[in-house]
Amino acid sequence: MVHPRLPVDMGRSPHRAGRRLRARRIARYSRLVLSPAVDNLVAQLTRLPGIGTRTAQRLAFHILAAPADEANAIGHAIADVKARVRPCRECGNLTEEELCGVCIDPRRDRTVICVVEQPVDVLSLERTHEYRGLYHVLGGALSPLDGVEPGDLRIERLLDRVGADGVEEVVLATNPTMTGEATAAYLADRLRARVAADG
C-alpha cells in the first residue's frame, strides 16, 4: 500500500490552528465570566490532590453560595491546623501536644515499633484495629534522586528509641514502592548492625 503524500505545509496544521484559536477563545470568555478572586480560589483548590478544574469550580460556587461564616470556617480550620498541629516528639505522628495519642496511651504494647513513612499511614493501620504497638513516622522515604538522604528522615531518633526503650520488635511498614522498599532495606541493615553491636 502506498500512503498518499501531503504537501509539506499541509497535514494537521489547519486543524491545530483551529484548536489554538478555540483555546484562546475559551480563555477570553472565562476571564469575562469569573472574577479574579474566583479564579484565584479555583487555582488554589486545584493544587489539592484529586481536585481538577471542574471540581474546583463546583467547590468555588458552593463556597460563594454559602454564608460567609460557614465558608470562612474552612480557612480558619486550615490556619488552626497549621498553627497547632506538630509532630510528636517521640514518634513523629501528628499531635497538638508534646506526645501523640498513641505514645501516651498506657494500653499500647511498648515492645513493638511499627515504622511508617507518613502520619496518614498511622491512620490506615489504626483503622485495621489489629496493631497494638507504637509507631515511628519517618516523614518520607529515601530517594537520593529527589535529594532525600537518611539525614532528612527521622532515622537517628528511631535507632535511639530501639536502643533505649526495651523494644523487642521493629515492624518495617514503609510503602510497597521502590523508594519504600529501599528505605526498609536500609533500615533493616542499620538495625541489624545495631543489634550485632549491642549483642
Add this chain to the structure above:
Amino acid sequence: MVHPRLPVDMGRSPHRAGRRLRARRIARYSRLVLSPAVDNLVAQLTRLPGIGTRTAQRLAFHILAAPADEANAIGHAIADVKARVRPCRECGNLTEEELCGVCIDPRRDRTVICVVEQPVDVLSLERTHEYRGLYHVLGGALSPLDGVEPGDLRIERLLDRVGADGVEEVVLATNPTMTGEATAAYLADRLRARVAADG
C-alpha cells in the same frame, strides 16, 4: 411455601449489637489518632459537595504536609472571594465590580436575556460559546414547600429589565427539574401579562 418462624427476641439483633460495638471502637481509635484541630478540618471539608470523610482526610493530610503559606493561601482565597465577590447590580451574575463582565461587554446582544437559576449556569452556558446575549440570574427556583416565594428571587428586577432596555426576547433556561419548570411557567405567565399590558 412456609417461611420458618424465628423466636421474637432473635432475628438480626446479635449482629446489630456487634456492629454497634465496632462503631464505638472506631470512634475511640480515631479520637486517639487525629487531633481536635485535624478533626475539625475534616468536618469542615466534608461540608463541601462531593467530599466524603475519606477524601476530606486525604485533603487534610495534604494540607498538613504542605508549607504553611501554601496551605493558608486556600483560606485567604476563600476570605478574599467572600469579601470581594458580589452579585452584578444588573443581572445577578458574580462580579467584583458594580456590573459583571457580560453586562459591560459591548459585543453582547442586548436584545436577548437568558434567565438562569444560579451564577454557575452562566458559566455552563458561556462554555458552549453559542449564546451572545445577556443573562439574568434568579438566585434559585420557586419552591413554596422550601419557603422560596417569588419575592425571594430576582423576578421584579427581570421584569424591569424586560420593560426598560429594548429587550426583544427572553430565554427561560431554568433547570429541567420540577422547581425549575414551575419557575419557567410562572415567569412565562408574568412576562406574557406584561407584554399584553404594554401592547
